[in-house]
Amino acid sequence: MNKKKKPFLGMPAPLGYVPGLGRGATGFTTRSDIGPARDANDPVDDRHAPPGKRTVGDQMKKSQAADDDDEDLNDTNYDEFNGYAGSLFSSGPYEKDDEEADAIYAALDKRMDERRKERREQREKEEIEKYRMERPKIQQQFSDLKVSDSVSGQTVVDPKGYLTDLNSMIPTHGGDINDIKKARLLLKSVRETNPHHPPAWIASARLEEVTGKLQVARNLIMKGTEMCPKSEDVWLEAARLQPGDTAKAVVAQAVRHLPQSVRIYIRAAELETDIRAKKRVLRKALEHVPNSVRLWKAAVELEEPEDARIMLSRAVECCPTSVELWLALARLETYENARKVLNKARENIPTDRHIWITAAKLEEANGNTQMVEKIIDRAITSLRANGVEINREQWIQDAEECDKAGSVATCQAVMRAVIGIGIEEEDRKHTWMEDADSCVAHNALECARAIYAYALQVFPSKKSVWLRAAYFEKNHGTRESLEALLQRAVAHCPKAEVLWLMGAKSKWLAGDVPAARSILALAFQANPNSEEIWLAAVKLESENNEYERARRLLAKARSSAPTARVFMKSVKLEWVLGNLTAAQELCEEALKHYEDFPKLWMMKGQIEEQEELPEKAREAYGQGLKKCPHSTPLWLLLSRLEEKVGQLTRARAILEKSRLKNPKNPGLWLESVRLEYRAGLKNIANTLMAKALQECPSSGVLWSEAIFLEARPQRKTKSVDALKKCEHDPHVLLAVAKLFWSERKITKAREWFHRTVKIDSDLGDAWAFFYKFELQHGTEEQREEVRRRCENAEPRHGELWCAVSKDIANWQRKIGEILVLVAAHIRNTF
Secondary structure, eight states: OTTTSOTTTTSOOOTTOOTTGGGTOOOOOOHHHHOSOOOTTSOOOOTTSOTTTOOHHHHHHHHHHHHHSOOOOOGGGEETTTEESSOTTTTSOOOHHHHHHHHHHHHHHHHHHHHHHHHHHHHHHHHHHHHHHHSOOGGGTOTTOOEEOTTTOOEEEOHHHHHHHHHHHSOOTTOOHHHHHHHHHHHHHHHHHOTTOHHHHHHHHHHHHHTTOHHHHHHHHHHHHHHOTTOHHHHHHHHHHSOHHHHHHHHHHHHHHOTTOHHHHHHHHHHOOSHHHHHHHHHHHHHHOTTOHHHHHHHHHTSOHHHHHHHHHHHHHHOTTOHHHHHHHHHHSOHHHHHHHHHHHHHHOTTOHHHHHHHHHHHHHTTOHHHHHHHHHHHHHHHHHTTOOOOHHHHHHHHHHHHHTTOHHHHHHHHHHHTTTTOOGGGHHHHHHHHHHHHHHTTOHHHHHHHHHHHHHHOTTOHHHHHHHHHHHHHHSOHHHHHHHHHHHHHHOTTOHHHHHHHHHHHHHTTOHHHHHHHHHHHHHHSTTOHHHHHHHHHHHHHTTOHHHHHHHHHHHHHHSOOHHHHHHHHHHHHHTTOHHHHHHHHHHHHHHOTTOHHHHHHHHHHHHHTTOHHHHHHHHHHHHHHOTTOHHHHHHHHHHHHHTTOHHHHHHHHHHHHHHSTTOHHHHHHHHHHHHHTTOHHHHHHHHHHHHHHOTTOHHHHHHHHHHSOHHHHHHHHHHHHHHOTTOHHHHHHHHHHHHHTTOHHHHHHHHHHHHHHOTTBHHHHHHHHHHHHHHSOHHHHHHHHHHHHHHOOOBOHHHHHHHTTOTTGGGOHHHHHHHHHHHOOOOO
């Protein structure tokens, strides 16, 4: 029977067990289950209390307290984040699961508090450091201050905590008198507990100095020199606080106690006003401390070159590991002696690169440029043999310094030696181009030139590298260096049309037209039927008034390499020469082949307008728009034609139609606004501008126009809105510059003009307004600077700029003249 007896029989039921619940049975309660009513003093059911947590007496007391004190669920007891002040579930049963959950939450809270504690302590530390940086006090110089027991000598005050207290208690002049007394009392305690601790005396003296009691400070620090006669800091502080002659006496006394102190000797020399006295002090110091580089440098600086050379000869014997002294001696010696000095320096200091670089500069300065490369190569080999890591960035910086010092051969040799160190093969081109840009930014042009030369040796067929080098020479080199580079470039990259064209343009700008022709002839051989070269040849001839040559070239181009641009240039040539019939015929022929080229339709319509045939011009523009509905200039020409003949309504309708076919087009919106403004309908213009800015909120052209549509008091607000939407748009920046100009804020206006031309140097209008501004408010030098920069930039765009430059032959050679003409057209009535 015992074997068959189940093990759980006779055991108490688990907590919360309901018989039959697992198989779906539901219980019911009868009167006998409930039993008789219980008296209030009967013990309550303690079934749900955790073991050892609740007793019958406690439960009775709590139940009575709950009856006596209801929970406060009023709105005033409710917090939006924490809820009610009391616990809403305090009357519920506290089971084992609740206890486990509370333990888990407590552990999590503890862990999170530890993490917060680390961050909190770190933040407090940073705040303290920041406070000390902003308010430097005594503890920064004397952070080793301790207070020791006078009997046992053990530290009885935490130094860090004490210094923090000291920092807060040493007041500035005019501070609270209670703080001063407190700080003075603490420092007195420090001095009495450890009278041989120097920072205590220095801190006490400085406290008195800060509070204006200079004599008390002097007395205290002199007492400190008696108690701490071997402390440099105490003596130096005493010398600082004492007047001139007394300070000399203090320093003399300090030297007797500390005959090896370099700082005290330097201070003694500083106190002397006569050069001979300074020399005497420093020479006496060198007798006691002959191996001090600082003393030798201070002494040499006071000597004449010949005496300095003699002194440096002795200095390098006493301090053979000082690179500065060796190099200073080499600079004062003759060429042959300097070589010997540098050789000795390399023997004594085989790990310093500056000695090698100085040797290379020495050879270059004496005309031995062939030795420079050998010296730098030997330097790299020797330094590596002595375990020195070649730091590429340091060497490049050294090369830049050589460049600025005029040692061109040395800087180029250094660049060639280190430019490839530590660079992956696939990263070479990108890294070298960045290095060249960095050198240009640092004004180390010879270093950049050396980088380009080395890169072109490694990548001789890379068109992009040749172009970067060519642009570098164009901006920073001479015409001869540019042409020499381009000659090499086209030999390695004959298919690069742009390199041929740059060479031809350089010759043309120099006035050497035959040379430009020969370059283009060679370009034709390498690139037959190239549109760019054909057009460059035509431009060369037409700009030099060789119109028959240009005609013949264009005829050959139309037969051998016909393109829309070739036909367009043919039409333009005849148009400019006044042959309108020939121009019309060529235009008709071109449109048979290139009817989707909008410029041909534009030229056809403009020729008709010039012949005063508005109907035919309207027809030409209309046909063009059927073929090219997205050409903004065509829509503008047609609208202006209608406006010109007085058909304002038709012009307005054309622009509305254009905006429907070309949504979000700033140019069309701008023309619509200007149309209404020219018609005197300013309210309609403002309404259209508001709609335009809604559709094109990032258009700088529209914002710049909107600024000056406003009344003067509202322009500043409008400009702020424009800058928020188009912070780096040149049209907005130009508008702001003009706004400052109109308010006669000259400095700010000039600053914004500089920003504008820096962001977009191709905007001719910006240069013109800038030049006009300098004509009124600048000096002759400032005007010439703007003109020079404009000529270098060769701007091509801008509404006013294009309107003036299109009628000027050889305009690329007359940038300065165009600038003056455009500026003359400007009326600063904005």
